Amino acid sequence: MINYLFDPAHWTGADGIPNLIGEHLVYSLIALAIAAVIAVPLGIYIGVTGKGVFLIAGLANALRALPSVGLLILLVLLISPAFPSKMGYVLPSLIVLVLLAVPPILTNTYAGIRAVDAAAVDAAKGMGFRTMRILTDVQLPCSLPLVLSGVRSALLQIISTATIAAYISLGGLGRLLIDGKAQNDYSQMVAGAVLVALMALFFDQLLAFITRRIVSPGLTRRLVKTAAAVDTVKIPATV
Amino acid sequence: MNLEWLGRQFDNIVFLLGWHVLLAVTPLILGLLIALPLGWWAHRSRRIYPLLVGTAGLLYTVPSLALFVLLPLVLGTKILDPLNIVAALTIYTVALLVRVVADALDSVPEDTVQAAKAMGYRGYQSLLKVELPVGVPVISAGLRVAAVSNVSLVSVAALLGIPQLGSLFTQGFQLRFFTPIIAGIILCVVLAMILDGLIILLNRWLTPWTPKVVAS
Numbered sequence: 001m002i003n004y005l006f007d008p009a010h011w012t013g014a015d016g017i018p019n020l021i022g023e024h025l026v027y028s029l030i031a032l033a034i035a036a037v038i039a040v041p042l043g044i045y046i047g048v049t050g051k052g053v054f055l056i057a058g059l060a061n062a063l064r065a066l067p068s069v070g071l072l073i074l075l076v077l078l079i080s081p082a083f084p085s086k087m088g089y090v091l092p093s094l095i096v097l098v099l100l101a102v103p104p105i106l107t108n109t110y111a112g113i114r115a116v117d118a119a120a121v122d123a124a125k126g127m128g129f130r131t132m133r134i135l136t137d138v139q140l141p142c143s144l145p146l147v148l149s150g151v152r153s154a155l156l157q158i159i160s161t162a163t164i165a166a167y168i169s170l171g172g173l174g175r176l177l178i179d180g181k182a183q184n185d186y187s188q189m190v191a192g193a194v195l196v197a198l199m200a201l202f203f204d205q206l207l208a209f210i211t212r213r214i215v216s217p218g219l220t221r222r223l224v225k226t227a228a229a230v231d232t233v234k235i236p237a238t239v
Numbered sequence: 240m241n242l243e244w245l246g247r248q249f250d251n252i253v254f255l256l257g258w259h260v261l262l263a264v265t266p267l268i269l270g271l272l273i274a275l276p277l278g279w280w281a282h283r284s285r286r287i288y289p290l291l292v293g294t295a296g297l298l299y300t301v302p303s304l305a306l307f308v309l310l311p312l313v314l315g316t317k318i319l320d321p322l323n324i325v326a327a328l329t330i331y332t333v334a335l336l337v338r339v340v341a342d343a344l345d346s347v348p349e350d351t352v353q354a355a356k357a358m359g360y361r362g363y364q365s366l367l368k369v370e371l372p373v374g375v376p377v378i379s380a381g382l383r384v385a386a387v388s389n390v391s392l393v394s395v396a397a398l399l400g401i402p403q404l405g406s407l408f409t410q411g412f413q414l415r416f417f418t419p420i421i422a423g424i425i426l427c428v429v430l431a432m433i434l435d436g437l438i439i440l441l442n443r444w445l446t447p448w449t450p451k452v453v454a455s
Contacts, residue, residue, distance in 0.1 A: 064387050065431035067394040070408045070424040160302035167398050193305035204300045
């Protein structure tokens with residue numbers, strides 16, 4: 001079944017595996033970048049000012065119920081007639097990917113800013129920090145672990161959904177799954193599935209590693225002990 | 240929206256809806272049944288907790304379409320077998336709920352456990368009659384997330400040709416026809432909301448002692 005992966009013919013050319021991985025990566029990273037540019041500032045704004053909190057709860061719940069396949073196909077039918085080129089398929093896919101990635105980053109950035117110890121903010125104020133400096137030097141570094149965990153779930157969601165977007169003729173690793181299905185070639189599908197799974201696992205672990213490296217040691221000290229970490233991740237019992 | 244088409248397709252849509260419910264709800268129940276003992280185990284042992292929760296996290300990382308394709312290799316099923324979908328979503332549900340169950344049991348106040356012990360409840364009795372019921376709100380919060388995401392994930396299986404509401408999306412794409420797509424999206428969202436509401440009701444029924452506040 002795994003023969004497909006080890007056939008050198010599948011490793012070159014426009015439909016070769018490296019090229020598909022590259023495409024998958026490019027779409028994913030562009031979508032993640034757009035989502036971050038939208039969600040992080042908005043999350044900071046809502047977290048600091050407390051305005052628009054209703055947006056957070058509503059968005060997170062509503063979008064989870066929306067089936068991404070249906071949304072993707074709906075947008076293709078709406079948008080592709082206006083763009084005769086390949087853009088007619090790339091654009092709807094990017095919109096769906098961004099739409100799915102915004103809520104986790106937004107809610108986590110908001111929650112991160114809200115969770116910053118009020119005493120730390122007061123201390124910074126007492127030391128004469130201005131609002132902007134409190135944000136960049138205290139609130140943002142303190143909320144970084146939550147922001148990054150939001151980015152992590154967003155990237156997973158994007159990589160997963162970019163696979164589905166191959167159905168509406170987008171490139172990327174999903175091609176192996178969709179084309180394999182069309183050609184009744186199960187080994188090609190398995191190769192695609194393995195590569196997509198590995199890609200998701202790799203980027204998940206990469207972001208976990210980056211999180212460990214760039215989060216201030218002062219914040220992670222208690223997370224080193226797993227027993228203590230358990231206490232910090234509870235879901236509030238009042239939901 | 241082409242209502243005439245919807246009328247003609249009514250029987251077919253009900254059939255697809257039935258399969259969708261079956262494919263989304265079965266894994267939810269199976270997943271909960273598997274996650275309860277695993278979560279209890281993680282709650283009891285501080286060494287097992289990171290292992291179980293970590294493995295669950297890794298499983299949750301695998302994209303759904305990839306999992307649907309890989310499971311026939313493991314289970315020996317055909318690619319079009321709905322069993323693959325049930326197995327994949329059960330894995331996701333377990334992955335989500337193991338941590339939730341462990342945290343739910345952790346959230347039971349130590350005083351409550353002590354009081355149960357003092358009243359003569361031991362081991363399993365204390366777990367079944369005191370700790371689990373007190374942890375129900377946390378578990379049902381996790382169950383709501385699993386239920387809603389299951390409904391959405393089932394529709395992905397349409398890309399492999401397994402009939403459920405997602406089939407309306409692929410059909411609409413092939414025909415360049417909006418009606419089935421919009422009908423499919425609405426039915427998916429409504430189904431997710433109904434399941435969500437049922438879990439909220441179940442939670443209230445199981446925890447009559449909690450103050451009647453409107454759940455968010």
